[in-house]
Amino acid sequence: MEHNSPVKGRGWQNLVTEFGSPLLVLDCNVLRQQYRKLKNALPSVDHYFAIKALPNEMVINVLHKEGCNFDIATQGEVKLLEKNRISAKKTIHTHPIKRDIDIRSTLRFGCTTFVVDNEYELEKFVRYKERVGLLLRISFPNPNAVVNLSKKFGLAVNSVQEFLTKADKLGIHIKGLSFHVGSQSKLQQSHVDAINTCLEIITESRTKRDVPMSVLDIGGGFPINYDGIGIDIEEFCEPINTVINDRPKNIRVIAEPGRYIVAPAMTCLTSVIGKAIRDGIPWYYLDDGVYNSFSGQIFDHAIYPKISARKGDTRPSVLAGPTCDSIDVISENIELPELDIGDLIIAPMMGAYTSATATEFNSLPRTYIIAVNVAEHNDNEITQLI
Numbered sequence: 001m002e003h004n005s006p007v008k009g010r011g012w013q014n015l016v017t018e019f020g021s022p023l024l025v026l027d028c029n030v031l032r033q034q035y036r037k038l039k040n041a042l043p044s045v046d047h048y049f050a051i052k053a054l055p056n057e058m059v060i061n062v063l064h065k066e067g068c069n070f071d072i073a074t075q076g077e078v079k080l081l082e083k084n085r086i087s088a089k090k091t092i093h094t095h096p097i098k099r100d101i102d103i104r105s106t107l108r109f110g111c112t113t114f115v116v117d118n119e120y121e122l123e124k125f126v127r128y129k130e131r132v133g134l135l136l137r138i139s140f141p142n143p144n145a146v147v148n149l150s151k152k153f154g155l156a157v158n159s160v161q162e163f164l165t166k167a168d169k170l171g172i173h174i175k176g177l178s179f180h181v182g183s184q185s186k187l188q189q190s191h192v193d194a195i196n197t198c199l200e201i202i203t204e205s206r207t208k209r210d211v212p213m214s215v216l217d218i219g220g221g222f223p224i225n226y227d228g229i230g231i232d233i234e235e236f237c238e239p240i241n242t243v244i245n246d247r248p249k250n251i252r253v254i255a256e257p258g259r260y261i262v263a264p265a266m267t268c269l270t271s272v273i274g275k276a277i278r279d280g281i282p283w284y285y286l287d288d289g290v291y292n293s294f295s296g297q298i299f300d301h302a303i304y305p306k307i308s309a310r311k312g313d314t315r316p317s318v319l320a321g322p323t324c325d326s327i328d329v330i331s332e333n334i335e336l337p338e339l340d341i342g343d344l345i346i347a348p349m350m351g352a353y354t355s356a357t358a359t360e361f362n363s364l365p366r367t368y369i370i371a372v373n374v375a376e377h378n379d380n381e382i383t384q385l386i
């Protein structure tokens with residue numbers, strides 16, 4: 001696998017010499033490309049980028065310029081948008097479980113769409129019922145997703161009618177339905193089945209309720225390929241589009257993509273800081289690891305590609321992170337040439353759920369991010385970020 005630097009005239013090594021190692025390189029051209037591809041693949045869907053995947057100001061500003069909206073889940077994410085002067089009109093709050101203070105501060109920001117998935121949560125909105133429109137999140141367990149998001153959250157389909165009756169009694173407006181089929185959902189049928197079920201519920205409820213539901217939020221879960229062979233998102237979304245296009249009139253469809261937009265946009269550059277031979281196998285210790293940018297290997301079950309900048313005959317080796325903990329091993333049995341201290345490992349596809357879940361364990365700082373191609377037609381522009 002080859003993965004070239006996105007900066008004209010400056011290779012990966014050159015960027016590390018200039019900005020230090022480890023380093024995360026965010027390519028804004030790839031961000032724009034991913035957003036546009038998803039938008040083209042689902043033309044009648046309004047996208048709300050799930051900030052949790054990569055809560056970064058540059059990402060927010062680039063996507064905002066593209067016309068993207070934002071999915072927020074915490075007060076910290078609200079603050080990030082406020083700081084970047086993003087209008088609350090472009091946001092929805094999708095965390096199914098919230099404290100009253102989370103609701104209040106989100107309302108103060110100006111966001112009025114919230115997600116709930118049970119009656120206790122519904123009751124929290126009685127005092128705000130004049131100011132909000134709620135989406136009811138339904139659970140759709142999906143064995144074809146890498147990360148199951150219907151165990152911790154979502155109301156079972158057979159409890160929906162009872163919930164809607166309770167909301168009506170409390171006078172709380174349920175303006176639509178939402179779901180998340182799970183992250184890295186490999187089969188589009190999961191989206192299709194969930195959409196069909198939701199459309200049936202919305203259609204049925206239209207005959208029974210005074211204020212009909214008018215929003216369907218199809219969540220995230222759009223997959224990428226960590227092996228670097230791009231998934232054809234148009235092909236993936238084709239059957240999803242078909243069911244969306246057949247929906248009854250006056251239903252707005254929105255989505256909350258995270259991974260698909262940011263995963264291919266960031267590359268991690270990490271250097272060998274130590275080596276050892278253990279039981280005859282070469283171990284290379286890097287300056288980034290699973291407590292830092294590679295945290296997604298633990299939390300997100302992702303395995304990122306790793307490319308050695310040095311070429312040569314290879315043998316099975318181990319790549320480990322810089323902390324003192326033994327869990328901090330990035331790859332075992334990876335084919336590598338003999339590496340020297342200072343050699344570079346390049347890890348593409350590291351934009352989603354990587355720096356977002358990084359820690360500072362062992363008092364090691366989180367990896368710096370630099371953004372490149374910030375303006376669309378200026379190949380050499382680099383902005384340094386924290």
Ligand SMILES: Cc1ncc(COP(=O)(O)O)c(C=O)c1O
Pocket residue numbers: 050053071094095149180182183184219220221222256257258259260
């Ligand atoms: C509520 C919600 N929306 C959207 C997303 C983004 O999902 P994905 O990155 O799979 O597109 C997540 C991921 O955890 C989520 O929990």
